[in-house]
Amino acid sequence: MAKSNRHVSRGGHFQAKGDQRSILIMRVGSFVCGSALLIVVRQVDGIDSIANAHWTIDFCYSIFAHLHRNFKDGEIPHIESWTMKAIVVTEQAAGKAGMKLAARPEPHAAINDVVVQVHASGFTWDELTWPPTWTDRLNRDRTPSTPGHELAGVVTALGYGTTGLSVGQRVFGLTDWTRDGTLAEYVAVEARNLAPLPGDVDFTVGASLPMPGLTAWQGLFEHGRLRAGQSVLALGAAGVVGSMVTQLARAAGAYVIGTGRTSDRQAVLDFGAQEFIDLENDALKDVGTVDLVFDVFGGDIGKRSAALIRAGGILVTIAGPPEARPANGLAVDFVVESDRAQLTEIVQRVRDGRLRTNIGAVLTLDDAVADLNRTERRIGKTIIRVRP
Numbered sequence: 001m002a003k004s005n006r007h008v009s010r011g012g013h014f015q016a017k018g019d020q021r022s023i024l025i026m027r028v029g030s031f032v033c034g035s036a037l038l039i040v041v042r043q044v045d046g047i048d049s050i051a052n053a054h055w056t057i058d059f060c061y062s063i064f065a066h067l068h069r070n071f072k073d074g075e076i077p078h079i080e081s082w083t084m085k086a087i088v089v090t091e092q093a094a095g096k097a098g099m100k101l102a103a104r105p106e107p108h109a110a111i112n113d114v115v116v117q118v119h120a121s122g123f124t125w126d127e128l129t130w131p132p133t134w135t136d137r138l139n140r141d142r143t144p145s146t147p148g149h150e151l152a153g154v155v156t157a158l159g160y161g162t163t164g165l166s167v168g169q170r171v172f173g174l175t176d177w178t179r180d181g182t183l184a185e186y187v188a189v190e191a192r193n194l195a196p197l198p199g200d201v202d203f204t205v206g207a208s209l210p211m212p213g214l215t216a217w218q219g220l221f222e223h224g225r226l227r228a229g230q231s232v233l234a235l236g237a238a239g240v241v242g243s244m245v246t247q248l249a250r251a252a253g254a255y256v257i258g259t260g261r262t263s264d265r266q267a268v269l270d271f272g273a274q275e276f277i278d279l280e281n282d283a284l285k286d287v288g289t290v291d292l293v294f295d296v297f298g299g300d301i302g303k304r305s306a307a308l309i310r311a312g313g314i315l316v317t318i319a320g321p322p323e324a325r326p327a328n329g330l331a332v333d334f335v336v337e338s339d340r341a342q343l344t345e346i347v348q349r350v351r352d353g354r355l356r357t358n359i360g361a362v363l364t365l366d367d368a369v370a371d372l373n374r375t376e377r378r379i380g381k382t383i384i385r386v387r388p
């Protein structure tokens with residue numbers, strides 16, 4: 001086990017509530033031992049710096065935490081205890097069939113990170129086709145990688161310099177595309193990508209909100225500049241993102257035309273669309289013109305939708321660079337980013353009943369690989385409940 005992994009485990013082994021006392025003992029003990037070690041380091045090295053103080057306290061905390069966990073269970077300390085369960089992928093060509101449940105090193109909290117004990121994780125059905133699942137920011141192979149980018153859980157460790165969140169806090173949010181994700185017992189994530197999860201919101205609900213909620217919010221209000229009274233064509237309106245688009249646009253005072261498969265009609269109307277276009281039977285051109293198209297498909301439907309945008313209107317797409325642009329309007333394709341203020345607004349709307357999440361299957365981490373490989377149609381967000 002690499003030395004760097006030891007830092008991560010600070011507090012990471014404890015239940016958030018039941019073991020608060022243990023965390024306190026760890027902290028006090030590691031502070032006392034760390035201070036003693038620092039004095040020794042100063043004697044030997046003559047170095048006196050904050051970085052040394054941080055390192056020595058951190059080091060002692062790791063040892064305390066390690067001993068506590070193992071001796072508590074009456075076990076002899078062993079190196080495997082620094083590992084966690086995570087789903088990994090190594091071969092892009094294998095798709096979901098290449099997913100495996102494996103033992104992986106617990107993550108390390110880098111500067112401004114937190115480590116979160118994941119309670120629930122969100123998986124997007126086609127994320128194994130996304131390039132950053134496989135490569136890092138320098139386009140280097142980063143396999144084995146752990147998929148999943150949405151999470152709800154409890155903070156167990158803070159990186160150097162991290163502010164704004166604390167150990168034991170419930171959080172939810174969206175993780176970086178090019179780092180190991182949330183289909184794991186622990187994940188390291190930049191604190192700014194998370195927001196507090198209110199105590200009355202279940203972890204499963206929390207994990208289902210970040211991707212669709214933020215994508216719909218940013219597409220409609222930041223990139224689409226939606227105003228009350230405008231018309232919106234929401235493609236795939238019964239889907240995970242589309243159902244959020246439909247609800248948020250309607251709540252903002254827009255006239256919403258939702259599209260989907262024949263069987264999606266009632267679901268789309270229930271999410272608040274004033275009209276439904278059955279893409280399997282109706283003609284898209286019968287919609288007339290609209291101010292904003294929210295495209296989740298691209299391809300032929302995306303192209304035909306772009307033609308419906310009236311002068312000054314906007315095509316917002318999350319399906320990659322658009323193949324067609326509105327004749328007299330704007331086209332914006334974007335990738336969602338995490339945003340604490342928006343997450344807070346989205347979860348507040350869920351709490352007071354103004355917004356409904358669209359959860360499909362809820363799986364366990366142990367069963368997820370087999371379940372995700374089933375071929376039948378999945379409706380709604382897939383959530384992996386990592387801790388029961």
Ligand SMILES: NC(=O)c1ccc[n+]([C@@H]2O[C@H](COP(=O)([O-])OP(=O)(O)OC[C@H]3O[C@@H](n4cnc5c(N)ncnc54)[C@H](OP(=O)(O)O)[C@@H]3O)[C@@H](O)[C@H]2O)c1
Binds near residue numbers: 124235261264335380
């Ligand atoms: N750029 C970004 O930031 C960003 C963010 C989030 C998501 N995305 C991407 O957006 C896409 C949508 O994600 P999602 O989670 O919302 O997926 P989803 O839940 O499957 O939503 C798509 C919806 O459209 C329906 N649909 C698909 N093809 C159709 C067709 N030909 N005619 C009528 N209805 C059709 C689907 O029905 P069926 O289930 O029957 O196919 C589903 O109801 C994914 O590719 C995802 O990777 C991008």
